[in-house]
Structure formats: C-alpha cells, structure tokens
Amino acid sequence: MREDEIIKLLKAVGVIFLLIFCLFPFLWMIFISVNKNPDFLSPQSEFVLTFKNYFEVATSNKFHLWDYLVNSLVVSIASAILATFFASLSAYSITRLRFPGRIVIPLILLGFSMFPQIAIVGYLFGMITDFGWLNTYAALIFPYITLGLPLALWIMLSYFSQLSTELDKAALIDGASRLQILFKVILPLSLPALFSTFMLTLIYSFNEFLFALMLTTDYHGRTIPVGIALFEGLHGQIPWGYIMAAAVIAVIPVLLLIALFQKYIIQGLTEGAVKG
Amino acid sequence: MIDIKIKNVRKNFFTVKRGKVEALKGIDLEIPAGKFFVLLGPSGCGKSTLLNIIAGIEKPSEGEIYFGEKLVASSNKKIFLSPKERDVAMVFQSYALYPHLSVYDNIAFPLKIAKLDKNKIDRKVNWAADILEIESLLGAKPGELSGGQRQRVALGRAIVREPNLLLLDEPLSNLDALLRITMRSELRSIQRKLELTTIYVTHDQTEAMSLGDKIAVLKDGVVQQIGTPEEIYNDPINLFVAKFIGSPPMNILDGKLAEKINDKLNFLKDKNINDVVAGIRPEKINIVKKDEGVINGKLKMTGPPGGEPLYYLEAEGNEILAKSSEIGNIKENDEVGLKFGKDDLLIFDREN
Ligand SMILES: Nc1ncnc2c1ncn2[C@@H]1O[C@H](COP(=O)(O)OP(=O)(O)OP(=O)(O)O)[C@@H](O)[C@H]1O
Numbered sequence: 001m002r003e004d005e006i007i008k009l010l011k012a013v014g015v016i017f018l019l020i021f022c023l024f025p026f027l028w029m030i031f032i033s034v035n036k037n038p039d040f041l042s043p044q045s046e047f048v049l050t051f052k053n054y055f056e057v058a059t060s061n062k063f064h065l066w067d068y069l070v071n072s073l074v075v076s077i078a079s080a081i082l083a084t085f086f087a088s089l090s091a092y093s094i095t096r097l098r099f100p101g102r103i104v105i106p107l108i109l110l111g112f113s114m115f116p117q118i119a120i121v122g123y124l125f126g127m128i129t130d131f132g133w134l135n136t137y138a139a140l141i142f143p144y145i146t147l148g149l150p151l152a153l154w155i156m157l158s159y160f161s162q163l164s165t166e167l168d169k170a171a172l173i174d175g176a177s178r179l180q181i182l183f184k185v186i187l188p189l190s191l192p193a194l195f196s197t198f199m200l201t202l203i204y205s206f207n208e209f210l211f212a213l214m215l216t217t218d219y220h221g222r223t224i225p226v227g228i229a230l231f232e233g234l235h236g237q238i239p240w241g242y243i244m245a246a247a248v249i250a251v252i253p254v255l256l257l258i259a260l261f262q263k264y265i266i267q268g269l270t271e272g273a274v275k276g
Numbered sequence: 277m278i279d280i281k282i283k284n285v286r287k288n289f290f291t292v293k294r295g296k297v298e299a300l301k302g303i304d305l306e307i308p309a310g311k312f313f314v315l316l317g318p319s320g321c322g323k324s325t326l327l328n329i330i331a332g333i334e335k336p337s338e339g340e341i342y343f344g345e346k347l348v349a350s351s352n353k354k355i356f357l358s359p360k361e362r363d364v365a366m367v368f369q370s371y372a373l374y375p376h377l378s379v380y381d382n383i384a385f386p387l388k389i390a391k392l393d394k395n396k397i398d399r400k401v402n403w404a405a406d407i408l409e410i411e412s413l414l415g416a417k418p419g420e421l422s423g424g425q426r427q428r429v430a431l432g433r434a435i436v437r438e439p440n441l442l443l444l445d446e447p448l449s450n451l452d453a454l455l456r457i458t459m460r461s462e463l464r465s466i467q468r469k470l471e472l473t474t475i476y477v478t479h480d481q482t483e484a485m486s487l488g489d490k491i492a493v494l495k496d497g498v499v500q501q502i503g504t505p506e507e508i509y510n511d512p513i514n515l516f517v518a519k520f521i522g523s524p525p526m527n528i529l530d531g532k533l534a535e536k537i538n539d540k541l542n543f544l545k546d547k548n549i550n551d552v553v554a555g556i557r558p559e560k561i562n563i564v565k566k567d568e569g570v571i572n573g574k575l576k577m578t579g580p581p582g583g584e585p586l587y588y589l590e591a592e593g594n595e596i597l598a599k600s601s602e603i604g605n606i607k608e609n610d611e612v613g614l615k616f617g618k619d620d621l622l623i624f625d626r627e628n
C-alpha cells in the first residue's frame with residue numbers, strides 16, 4: 001500500500017508541476033490582458049479588471065486583428081492540407097512501391113528539416129520577390145508546405161508501414177489502380193494519422209514567425225504572430241495589454257480545432273509510434 | 277473457365293540479410309480448365325509466391341505463364357499483365373476485407389471499380405450473398421463478423437466478378453477444425469456449381485486430398501509430384517511426398533529390413549542397401565499372432581481411447597504404426613506378427 005501511495009503522490013506532483021509549467025505563461029497572458037495598467041515585466045502596482053484591451057483590439061481598425069487571423073487561418077490550413085496530401089502520396093509510394101532511393105528519401109528530407117531557417121531566408125526573400133508573391137498567401141503557403149513536409153511524411157510513413165499490404169494486394173486483385181487503392185482503402189483507414197499530421201503541420205504554420213516577418217509587408221498578407229509583434233503603442237511604449245488580448249483571441253481557433261480532433265490525434269500519434 | 281500453363285517459372289528475392297533467396301526454382305504446371313487444383317507443401321516452400329505470380333501481384337524472375345492461349349507473363353518478352361487484365365480473383369489467408377466498408381460494399385468493391393451500374397451491382401451482390409448464405413450480414417462491418425462469416429464474405433468478393441480464375445491462399449487455416457470441414461465441402465460445391473478454374477494453396481495434406489481434382493506437391497521451390505489424390509497417395513514419387521501425405525503418416529523401414537521382406541530389392545543391384553528405405557501405409561498392416569505375419573514386432577502402445585485404434589509397434593529397430601488387429605486383446609509388450617502384402621511396400625531413395 002505504501003508504495004502505491006508514493007506512486008500516486010509522485011503522479012499528482014508531476015501532473016501539477018506540468019500543468020503549472022505549461023499553463024502559467026498562458027494564465028499570465030490572460031492576467032495581463034485584463035489588467036488596466038498592463039506591464040509584462042515590472043511588478044503590478046495594482047490590479048484593476050477591465051475588458052478594454054479586448055474591446056479595442058477586436059473593434060479598432062488600426063489593429064487589423066481579424067485580417068491577421070484570417071490570413072493565418074488561410075495560410076496554415078492550406079499549407080497543412082497540402083503538406084498532408086503530398087506526405088500521403090509519398091508515404092504510400094515509399095511503403096508500397098519498389099523504386100531506387102526509397103530508403104534514403106525520408107532521411108534526406110529529415111536532414112533538410114534540420115537546416116536552420118535563418119540560413120535560407122535571404123535567398124527565399126529574393127525568390128519570392130522575383131515571383132512577385134511578396135505579401136501574398138502563396139509567399140507563405142509554399143515555404144510552409146516545405147517546412148511541414150518532413151514531419152508529415154514521417155508520421156504517415158510510420159502509419160502506412162504498419163498497415164498490412166494484404167489489403168493493397170486485395171484491392172489490386174479487385175482491379176483498383178494504385179491511386180484508387182490510396183483513396184478508397186488506405187486513406188479511409190488512416191484518418192487518425194491524417195488528423196494528427198494535419199493538426200501538427202497546421203500549428204507549426206500558425207506559429208511560424210521568421211518567414212512571415214520577412215515575406216509579408218502589411219495586413220494583406222501578414223499572419224497573426226507577426227501582426228501582434230508589430231503592434232504599436234503610444235510614445236513607443238510596448239502595448240502589452242493589446243498584445244496579450246490579441247494573443248488570447250488568436251489561440252481560440254486552434255484550441256477549438258484541437259478539441260474537435262483531440263481523440264483522433266492522440267490515437268494517431270501513439271498508433272504510429274508504438275506498433276511501428 | 278480457362279486453363280493455365282506455367283512454364284519454367286523462377287523467382288528470386290534479393291534481401292539485405294539473406295542475400296539471394298530462390299523461392300521458385302523452375303516450376304512447370306498445367307492447370308486444367310474448370311478443375312480444382314491444389315498446391316500443397318510445407319511452410320516456406322514457395323506456394324504463396326507462385327500464387328502471387330499467377331495472380332499478377334509479383335513478377336516472375338524467369339519463365340512464362342499462359343491463360344488459355346494468352347501469354348500473361350513472360351520475362352523474356354517483357355510481358356506482365358496486371359491482375360485486372362488477367363481477370364483473376366483471390367481469397368487471402370487473412371481475408372483482407374476492407375475494414376471500413378460494410379459487407380455489401382466489400383463484395384461490391386470490384387464491381388464498383390469496374391464501374392458497373394448500380395442495379396447490376398445490386399443484382400450480383402445479392403446473387404453471391406445468396407450462394408454463400410450471408411444475405412443477413414450485408415449491413416455489417418467485417419469487424420463484427422466471426423471467422424467463418426468473414427471467410428464467406430471474402431469468397432463472395434471473389435466470386436461476384438465471375439472471374440477467369442479463382443485463387444485461394446490457405447483460406448481455411450484461421451478457422452476452427454469443425455468449421456474448416458464444413459467450409460471445405462461448401463467451397464467444393466460452389467466451385468463445382470460455378471465451374472471455376474481454381475488454384476488452392478494449403479500446407480494441410482488432408483485438405484488437399486479431400487478438395488483437389490489434382491494436386492501438385494511442392495518442396496523448396498521445386499514441384500515434387502503432380503497427380504490426382506489417389507495417385508499421390510498410392511504411388512508417391514519420393515520419400516518426401518510419401519511422408520508428407522497421409523495421416524497417420526507412412527511407416528518408414530530401413531533398407532536392411534526392407535531387403536529381408538521384399539525381394540524386389542534384389543533387383544536394385546546398383547543400390548547400396550543403406551541408400552534405400554521402404555514405406556508402408558499404416559492401414560495396410562494387420563496385426564496377427566506371432567510368426568504368422570511377414571515380420572515380428574512388439575506392441576509399445578495403443579491409442580487413442582475412443583477414436584479409431586492405432587497400434588504403435590517396434591520391429592528390428594523400426595517404429596511402425598498399424599491400424600488394425602486380428603487379435604482381440606493385446607497388451608503392451610506382447611510379441612505379435614505384422615501381416616501385409618509385399619507389394620504394398622514402396623521403395624525410396626533415402627534422403628539426407
Ligand atoms: N518479399 C519477399 N522477400 C524476400 N523473401 C521472400 C519474400 N516473399 C517470400 N520470400 C521467401 O520465399 C520463400 C517462399 O515463401 P512463400 O511465402 O511463398 O512460402 P509459402 O509456401 O507460402 O509458406 P507458408 O505456408 O508459410 O505461407 C520463403 O523462403 C520466403 O522467406
């Protein structure tokens with residue numbers, strides 16, 4: 001019994017620590033966003049509850065909060081869908097077809113994903129400018145697909161490689177083409193992996209800062225992390241209240257999506273990892 | 277209905293760990309139209325590989341395959357038709373039903389791929405479900421079904437297209453003993469009714485003997501013998517086939533004992549006695565009183581209680597099984613005689 005109790009205690013302490021560790025910045029963010037005299041770093045002189053920050057950020061035209069949010073959602077959803085789609089296609093061919101290099105391609109891709117982003121940003125800027133894409137959705141969607149693809153491919157690979165190839169053979173015998181097999185048999189069975197891949201790449205794109213900062217110039221293309229970071233206050237002060245309020249609002253759509261797919265995501269991650 | 281010819285088919289796999297694996301080493305077979313043909317052999321002998329090559333899932337490394345007059349695979353002429361073009365259906369050991377589709381949609385899957393119209397699909401699915409008596413299951417998902425039911429659905433998906441050729445890869449091995457026997461006879465009657473050319477893979481010799489019009493026995497990627505069940509049972513071509521076919525298995529007597537019993541051996545002048553063995557089926561041996569049989573032996577054990585009697589004997593260092601006894605009441609360690617026709621003794625080269 002004693003051992004049981006100790007384990008229980010350790011679990012409780014662990015969970016509490018983890019919760020505080022993860023949630024504290026978020027709670028601090030909410031706390032500042034509803035404070036009348038917001039200051040991020042210095043000790044709070046007095047706390048006065050107000051929703052003014054939220055109201056102004058949401059309604060005033062100069063913040064463009066809703067423009068940024070829409071940009072972010074469009075860019076990250078589009079890039080997540082495309083990354084997941086291309087990852088499925090490549091994972092299917094790598095796990096099911098025999099062609100030279102199918103072992104090294106995922107490794108090369110993994111290597112690319114370790115390449116520091118900052119090292120290519122200058123060249124990328126030049127390229128996007130040449131394309132005339134600066135400050136458009138395309139300027140972010142295509143780089144984000146590239147960034148998300150290695151992770152997406154590896155998740156899909158581990159999932160597909162544990163699906164029995166007998167189903168593929170059966171469908172082949174039933175007269176289906178490779179693409180038909182992918183879309184009618186394999187993908188419907190891979191919904192958990194698809195959801196987790198989609199969500200992870202989406203969150204990645206949603207939070208990305210460096211490329212978004214370099215490749216967009218105003219609210220027509222700017223995404224929310226950059227938009228918020230560039231909020232301007234009076235007399236050059238940093239408007240912590242607005243920043244925090246906007247950040248809280250920005251988290252909501254992602255939170256909703258995760259809540260919606262949570263069941264599938266966890267299932268997908270463990271299934272891909274444990275059995276593979 | 278179509279006949280299949282397989283000419284000198286070889287298959288090599290190249291693996292990182294084992295290097296070159298010769299799964300098939302020159303297979304020649306002719307499968308007559310409308311017949312039930314069984315590929316029989318121990319695990320790993322290449323049965324599934326051969327079936328996959330016939331189906332068009334794997335390419336042969338060498339050799340040719342004809343469906344009727346049509347060449348469907350040839351390594352020299354670089355011909356390789358897809359399963360679709362060959363019009364074959366296959367039932368897998370694991371059934372390989374689509375888990376996300378209902379039974380109806382599973383059976384309809386090949387028809388939908390072939391873009392048949394809805395009414396026709398409906399008619400065909402119901403026809404197959406009727407033959408297999410699974411009408412009541414059409415709405416269920418494969419996960420809800422028992423092994424026997426899944427097996428029927430897999431068979432339904434195969435026959436619904438009325439294919440040229442039906443391929444079955446150990447379709448009954450996941451079922452319990454009783455169901456296996458009923459499914460066996462059902463399979464046979466469906467095959468007869470539809471007159472489908474069928475190739476059936478199994479490692480179970482009882483299954484092969486009771487199902488096959490013709491059997492090919494395989495070992496290590498080589499065909500050992502082709503024949504009707506009777507031919508293979510009564511006249512096995514070598515020791516491997518002799519031992520593999522029959523339950524309980526054939527008795528093997530060493531060359532010295534064989535020579536003593538059977539003067540046939542005297543004609544095999546060029547053979548050393550140590551290089552040959554003799555085989556005799558347990559049911560050909562009758563236990564009689566001592567000195568009244570061909571040889572004498574000692575009873576070691578009888579069994580099993582309740583079932584058909586089996587006598588475990590020993591004669592001159594050879595273990596022998598017999599199935600019948602003239603002596604009413606024999607006990608362990610009794611000295612008895614073993615009676616059989618000398619012509620029932622089959623002589624084989626000893627194998628390493
Ligand atoms: N894809 C493959 N890569 C490498 N070797 C293979 C491959 N498929 C089969 N083999 C090898 O070929 C040989 C024959 O395999 P096969 O699956 O045809 O045997 P089988 O007779 O069907 O056995 P079982 O009764 O166990 O199903 C085996 O040695 C097997 O290891």
Ligand SMILES: [Mg+2]
Pocket residue numbers: 323324325445
């Ligand atoms: Mg097999």
